[in-house]
Amino acid sequence: MTATATNRDDLCNNLALRKAARYLGATYDKALASAGLRATQFSILQKLSAHGEMTITRLADMIAMDRTTLASNLKPLAREGLVTVEPSAVDRRARIVTITPDGLSRIKAALPLWQAVQAQFEERFGAGEAAELRASLDAVLQTGFEPWAE
Template sequence: MSKPPLIPFSTTLFVRDTCLCLHVQRAARALARRFDEALRPLDITNGQFSLLMSLNRPEPPSMSAVASLLAMDRTTLTAALKPLERRGLLETFVDAQDRRLRRLRLTETGERLLAEAVPIWKQTHAAIDAHLGEAASDRLRAELLALT
């Protein structure tokens, strides 16, 4: 005779049906796949789009500012930057006033790629808003921001 499991299967079903973390992760992966597919002709991922967009500022941001905006640690950001830098889409440089700081900026090539990507991003977002309903998208954004 086998012993009963420590955690009953009903608990697994309960977690599957109610876990906010699981549902957000699944939705995030589904959205990521959708944006990745849309951006594929430009040979960038949705994460790379977000990273490049985070550099589209009047003044070049510090690595820390970008890491904070993207909710990444600096090591992960550094790894994410390397392929984009190799492609000539962005550059890192030492801050003129504080040599300890590294700043990031889009290159002209990066700006042109981002300009091509924005209409694709807008079209993909519009399709998602149409599927969810714009009010639902706005509400979802607000609720997700409340968690951060």
């Protein structure tokens, strides 16, 4: 391997972000496993519990995920009765996602597990650094790329 290739690997924003995301995602997945949730499922349920029912498009925008991937992530949640996905009464093309009482119970059971891993990460990484990381990652979402634009 040449020095140029090594330097390119070290400078790749996408690789660095994906490595960290896989590492931290697996950590949160492991912490949430006893509640029967993966980190992405927890995030979906958390958004629905905090904001109420919404269209798949709005939920996808809130969690920065394309609609097709979100729809795939909703299927196991719907099978388990944690969410419902129904056509909108206003626009039959839109699908409305709603958290169910079982979904609220699951997120309530998972919340202490999430809080524990969140606290462990902030203890090891630093609370200030974690806040700066979240701000930097949020800023990435404001760079003007349109990855899911049709």
